[in-house]
Amino acid sequence: MTLFKLTRIIRTSIYCIGIILLGCQRNADPNNTLTLATTTSTENSGLLDHILPDFEQNFDSKIEVIAVGTGQAIALGKSGNADVLLVHAPDLENTFVNQGYGTKRYQVMYNDFIIVGPKSDPASIRGIKDASRAMTKIYKQNAPWASRGDESGTHMKENYLWSQVNITPKSADNWYYSLGQGMGATLQFANETDSYTLTDRATYLMQADILPYLTIMVGGDHIRNNLDQNLYNLYSIIPINPNKHQYINHDLALQFTNWFTSTNTQTHIANFGKEKLGQPIFYTFVR
Amino acid sequence: MPNSLTESISLILSLDKDLIDITLLTLRITLSSLTLSIIIGLPIGTLLGLSRHIPARGFIMAFLYTGMGLPPVVVGLVVFILLSRSGPMGHLEWLFSPNAMILAQTIIALPIIVGLTMASTGSTHPSLPQQVTSLGATKLQTAITILSESKYGLLAAIAATYGRIVAEVGAVLLVGGNIETKTRVLTTAIVLETRKGAFGFALGLGLILLTITFVANIILLRFGNWNNDQR
Numbered sequence: 001m002t003l004f005k006l007t008r009i010i011r012t013s014i015y016c017i018g019i020i021l022l023g024c025q026r027n028a029d030p031n032n033t034l035t036l037a038t039t040t041s042t043e044n045s046g047l048l049d050h051i052l053p054d055f056e057q058n059f060d061s062k063i064e065v066i067a068v069g070t071g072q073a074i075a076l077g078k079s080g081n082a083d084v085l086l087v088h089a090p091d092l093e094n095t096f097v098n099q100g101y102g103t104k105r106y107q108v109m110y111n112d113f114i115i116v117g118p119k120s121d122p123a124s125i126r127g128i129k130d131a132s133r134a135m136t137k138i139y140k141q142n143a144p145w146a147s148r149g150d151e152s153g154t155h156m157k158e159n160y161l162w163s164q165v166n167i168t169p170k171s172a173d174n175w176y177y178s179l180g181q182g183m184g185a186t187l188q189f190a191n192e193t194d195s196y197t198l199t200d201r202a203t204y205l206m207q208a209d210i211l212p213y214l215t216i217m218v219g220g221d222h223i224r225n226n227l228d229q230n231l232y233n234l235y236s237i238i239p240i241n242p243n244k245h246q247y248i249n250h251d252l253a254l255q256f257t258n259w260f261t262s263t264n265t266q267t268h269i270a271n272f273g274k275e276k277l278g279q280p281i282f283y284t285f286v287r
Numbered sequence: 288m289p290n291s292l293t294e295s296i297s298l299i300l301s302l303d304k305d306l307i308d309i310t311l312l313t314l315r316i317t318l319s320s321l322t323l324s325i326i327i328g329l330p331i332g333t334l335l336g337l338s339r340h341i342p343a344r345g346f347i348m349a350f351l352y353t354g355m356g357l358p359p360v361v362v363g364l365v366v367f368i369l370l371s372r373s374g375p376m377g378h379l380e381w382l383f384s385p386n387a388m389i390l391a392q393t394i395i396a397l398p399i400i401v402g403l404t405m406a407s408t409g410s411t412h413p414s415l416p417q418q419v420t421s422l423g424a425t426k427l428q429t430a431i432t433i434l435s436e437s438k439y440g441l442l443a444a445i446a447a448t449y450g451r452i453v454a455e456v457g458a459v460l461l462v463g464g465n466i467e468t469k470t471r472v473l474t475t476a477i478v479l480e481t482r483k484g485a486f487g488f489a490l491g492l493g494l495i496l497l498t499i500t501f502v503a504n505i506i507l508l509r510f511g512n513w514n515n516d517q518r
Contacts, residue, residue, distance in 0.1 A: 068482050075484025149467060149485055173468035177383075178467035180479040189464055192372055194380055244491070 014287070032061040032251045037074075037082035039153055040182035042235070043067035045202040048216075050272050055259050061252060069182070070150025075135050077101055078243025084253040085238045086260075088153035088200075093236055102238035106174030108260055109269055109282040113157055116187070116204055116211075117143075117196035126217050127225040131198075132164040134218045139167050140248040142175040144195035146186050149178030153233075158198045161230060195209055200233055202281040205273070222279055235282070237261075261286075292486030294398040294420045296492060303305050303491070310495050312354060313472040320392035324400045324448065327393075329441075332404025336418060336437075339409070351405065354398025359391075360457030362399055366391040388472070396518040399448045405438020408433055442507045449503050453496065473499075 042048055043065060052063050057269055066076060070087040077085050078101050085102070087093060097105050117125065123143040125134035148155040149171070149187055162169060167174040177195060183203040190197040191211040201223065204216070219226040237257050242250035259265055260277050266286035273281035298306055335347065368374050370382040370390075381387045411433055419429045434441065456474035463470035465479065473496045480489035 071484040072484065075482070079484065150479065151290060171469075177469065178466065180465045180471070180475075185464075236484070 011276065018160070024171055026031045030247070031058075031249065032248060032252070033129070034061060034084060034249055034254070034256055035064045035066065035082045036067045036084055036086060037051060037068065037071060037072075037076040038086040039070050039088055040067050040184065041088070041154075041200045041203045042086055044182070044184050045206045045273075047202070047269065047272055047282060051268050054265070054268070055256065056218055057257055059252070061255075067182070069148065069150040069199055071151025071153075072156070074101075077240050080240070080248060083240055083249040084256055085240070086235060086261075088233055088235045089156045090234060092156065093238060097238060101241055101244055102250065103241050104239065106233055106237045106257055106261060107285065108237050109233070109266075109284050110232065111201050111282050112219060112223045112226045113154065113198055113205060113233050114201050114226070115196060115198055116190065116214045117217045118190075118194035119215050120194065122194075123196070125196075126215075128218055131218050131228050132161045134155045135161055136167065137166045137194055139169070142173075144177065145169070146190045146193070146195040146197040147176065148183065148186050148198075149180045150182070150261070152183075154183060154198060154200060157231075157233070161198070175244075187214070190214060203278050204272075205279075205281060223283070230285050250280045291486040291490050295489075295491030297455030298491040299494060306488075306491060306495065307473055308468060309473055309476050310499075311455065311490065312385070312470075312476075313496075314499070316459070316472060317392065319389045319450065320396055320452050321445070321449050323389065323393045324396035325445065328397050329404055329434075332401040332444075333408045333434060336403070336405040336408030337430075337433065338411070341490055348402075348405070351398050355397055355402050357398065358457070359395055360461065361394060361453045362391050362394050363458030363461030366394065366458065370462065376425060382462060383466060383470060385463070385470060387462040388459045388470060391462050392452045392455065395458060396448045396452050397457060400444055403444030403447065404437075404441060407437040407444065410440070411436045412457040442510065446507045447502050450500050453471050453503075 021175065024225065038048070041055075044056040044067070045057055048065055052065075055061070056063060066073070066082065068076070070089040070092060073082070073085050073087050074092055074096055076082040077096065086108070093102075093105050096102050113131075115125070115131055117123075123138045123141040125137050128134040128137070145167070147158055171178040177191060177193075181189075182206060183199055187199060187204065187207055188211070189195065191213045196217065200218065204211075206213075218228070219231055237260055239250060239253035239257055240248050263286050266284040269282050270280055270284045273279065335341075335344075338344075348499045366387060367382065368377065370387055371377055372382070379386075381390070415433060416429050416438065419432045424432065454474065456478060459470070459472055460475045460478070463472070463475065465471050465475040473492050477489050477492045477496070480486075480492065
């Protein structure tokens with residue numbers, strides 16, 4: 001009887017320990033895991049799902065994607081919680097590299113920003129070529145404007161465009177909505193509330209079918225019809241400086257950078273979206 | 288980390304305007320939801336607790352206890368669909384407003400209030416209603432007696448409910464939209480500030496959130512003891 005009790009206790013203990021160990025399952029081999037902090041646009045557009053498996057297969061590795069705004073991605077890089085960044089705010093990026101947090105900045109692809117808004121177009125900006133001029137009209141009309149408000153690359157671009165016409169919107173203004181959320185959530189907000197917003201063309205094109213109340217106001221239906229130089233949207237890769245923090249997987253970050261800029265991957269990127277949308281979502285520098 | 292902590296404390300001590308505004312909005316929304324859920328939930332819970340022989344009581348209880356574990360994001364999703372401009376309640380134009388947040392939090396709070404009220408009024412002595420009635424009490428007086436007998440259970444119910452809605456982030460983020468100065472509350476602000484790497488500000492918000500829950504519980508406990516002393 002006592003023996004029976006004892007075996008039962010031992011067996012129960014083994015089960016319990018087993019369950020606890022299940023929870024403690026170690027991450028995959030850290031040498032083969034790359035943490036990529038990137039903007040919501042590369043993730044929401046589906047580009048990463050499309051191209052990353054090729055890298056993971058060829059380098060027998062695993063990529064963990066953290067999709068946040070560029071400002072937030074850079075914060076992750078600064079605190080040593082990412083190995084490599086794929087972001088789109090040139091000024092922030094240069095500061096980041098100059099301060100020694102990143103080793104180098106590689107320009108890898110581009111597309112453009114557009115302004116979308118409600119079809120009723122209360123500020124009558126449809127077809128205006130200059131984004132800042134359109135935004136001045138929105139400001140004068142107090143037409144609702146949704147801002148990312150999350151220090152993302154898109155938010156930085158928006159602030160730059162406002163500053164070009166000396167307007168400083170305040171979050172307490174009744175027409176200005178500072179959301180602190182990703183591009184998808186912001187577009188959805190604009191769709192629900194008849195607001196204007198600045199978006200990268202990639203995310204808008206991929207989600208246009210669930211945004212029935214919005215349409216393109218500034219930037220035209222194709223990047224070649226976008227006549228505002230300020231709306232150019234450049235993406236760069238920055239490997240994190242391994243001397244700033246422990247546990248930075250710099251080798252894999254460099255392999256990732258080489259792979260991303262290879263002719264093969266750049267062709268993949270340039271072809272992505274063509275079939276579904278009739279135009280590429282990102283453009284590359286390799287012909 | 289130590290830097291963040293000192294920064295957060297100095298932000299609180301300096302009565303940083305952003306911190307105050309976010310805190311006030313949080314209090315407004317959570318207290319409204321709590322009041323609404325008490326007004327609706329307390330009578331229903333008492334009724335269910337006292338009617339021991341209604342049909343399908345077991346089913347109702349299972350339903351309520353499931354409701355007590357409703358994931359806030361699911362509530363947020365459903366309220367979003369309802370209030371969306373293509374949804375059945377779109378004409379209210381409540382989406383991304385404090386009203387939407389109060390609605391969602393009331394839905395999260397109701398099953399907890401009803402369930403715990405039912406449990407605590409139901410555990411008073413079965414003959415209590417008869418005794419009170421035989422002393423000539425009206426139905427309302429009977430109900431009040433039962434409620435005051437189950438006071439501790441009710442206070443615990445209110446404390447548990449408040450703790451849950453004030454700490455909740457999924458629903459208010461979805462239906463409120465985290466709009467600065469309009470629908471940004473403590474929990475959604477913490478998410479955003481942490482992501483931005485503004486750990487000091489985020490930690491300050493977290494300390495305020497903890498303080499609110501703590502003070503709320505103190506008030507409720509005092510309320511309970513105060514009634515006790517009067518006897």
